[in-house]
Amino acid sequence: MTSPTIPSESTGGESLLTVLVALVANGLLAAAKSAAAVATGSASMVAEAAHSWADTGNEVFLLVAERTGRRPRDEEHPRGYGRSTYIWSLFAAFGLFSAGAVVSLWHGVTELTGEEAAPSYTVNYIVLGVAFVLEGVSFAQATRQVHGAARHFGLHPLRFVSRTSNPTLRAVFLEDAAALLGILLAGAGIALHQLTGEAVFDALGSIAVGVLLAFVAVFLMHRNMEYLLGEGLTPELRSGVIAQLLEHPQIERLTYLHVEYVGPQRLFVVAAVDLTGDDREGDLAVRLRTVEAEIERNPLIEDAILTLAPPDEPALTP
Incomplete structure (x- = not known):
C-alpha cells in the first residue's frame, strides 16, 4: 500500500x-x-x-x-x-x-x-x-x-x-x-x-x-x-479503491465498500473484508487494525475502517 x-x-x-x-x-x-x-x-x-x-x-x-x-x-x-x-x-x-x-x-x-x-x-x-x-x-x-x-x-x-x-x-x-x-x-x-x-x-x-x-x-x-454533505466517488474511482484494497497481501476478498470525500483528495473508507489464513477471532481483530494502518499510509486515504465480511455475501470486483 x-x-x-x-x-x-x-x-x-x-x-x-x-x-x-x-x-x-x-x-x-x-x-x-x-x-x-x-x-x-x-x-x-x-x-x-x-x-x-x-x-x-x-x-x-x-x-x-x-x-x-x-x-x-x-x-x-x-x-x-x-x-x-x-x-x-x-x-x-x-x-x-x-x-x-x-x-x-x-x-x-x-x-x-x-x-x-x-x-x-x-x-x-x-x-x-x-x-x-x-x-x-x-x-x-x-x-x-x-x-x-x-x-x-x-x-x-x-x-x-x-x-x-x-x-x-x-x-x-x-x-x-x-x-x-x-x-x-x-x-x-x-x-x-x-x-x-x-x-x-x-x-x-x-x-x-x-x-x-x-x-x-x-x-x-x-x-x-x-x-x-458527503460526495461519493465516481464509478471509475470506486473501482480504483476496490483494486487497491484487493492488492493488499492480507486481503483475500471484499464484500462491502463505502467511500466518501472528507477533503480534497482525502478519502474515508469503510470496507468488509476476508483476510487470508484462518486465525482466531482475537488475532483477526489485531490483524484488521494492522491492515487499516497500512492502508492509511496511502496519502489519499485519510481514515480506513475494516470489518469482517459475512461468508454468504458476494465479493466485489474492480
Whole structure:
C-alpha cells in the first residue's frame, strides 16, 4: 500500500501557486478598475471593479482554505480537517455572489434610469485591456493545472472542473474564466455606448456581468455543499479503491465498500473484508487494525475502517 493506484488530481503546491497568482492579479486589477470607475463613471467599469474586489477577497478565503485543510488529523478530528476547505470555499462563493453579482446587478439597474454620463472611453479601454492580459495570465496557470489533471483522468477539462474534489482549483478556474468573459461584456457595453450615444448599453453591460457572476457563484456554492454533505466517488474511482484494497497481501476478498470525500483528495473508507489464513477471532481483530494502518499510509486515504465480511455475501470486483 505504499504506492497509490488511485489517480491523484493535483498537488497542494500547484493549487497554492494557482491561488497566489490569482490573488496578485485580482488585487492589482481591483485597484485599477476602481480608479477608472471613479474617473469615468462607467456602470460597466463599476461592475468590473466590484467583480475584481470580490475575486480578491475570495482568493484570501481560498488561501485560508488551503492552509486549514492541510492540518493533520487529531483525536478531535479523526478524519482530518479537509472538509474545512469546502467551508471556506463556500464563504468565497457567497462573497462572489454578494459583493460581485449583487453589486453589479444593483448598479446596472439603477443606471438604467439614472442621468447619462460622458465617460472617458480611452481610459476604460486601456484598463480593460490590461485587465484582460493579467486575468489571462492567472487563467493560463489554472488552465495548465486543469488540463494536466483532466488528461490524467481521461476527462474533458470542463467535466473535470465540475467533478474535482479540489474546490480551490475549481473556484480559481471558473472565476478567472468569468473574469475574462466579464471584461468582454463590459467592453461591449462601453463600446455600444460610444457608438450609439445611449448609456443604457453601459448599464446593460453591468447587468450582464452581474448575471454571469451570480451563475458562477451559485454553481460553486452548490458543489461545495455537495462535498460537505458527503460526495461519493465516481464509478471509475470506486473501482480504483476496490483494486487497491484487493492488492493488499492480507486481503483475500471484499464484500462491502463505502467511500466518501472528507477533503480534497482525502478519502474515508469503510470496507468488509476476508483476510487470508484462518486465525482466531482475537488475532483477526489485531490483524484488521494492522491492515487499516497500512492502508492509511496511502496519502489519499485519510481514515480506513475494516470489518469482517459475512461468508454468504458476494465479493466485489474492480
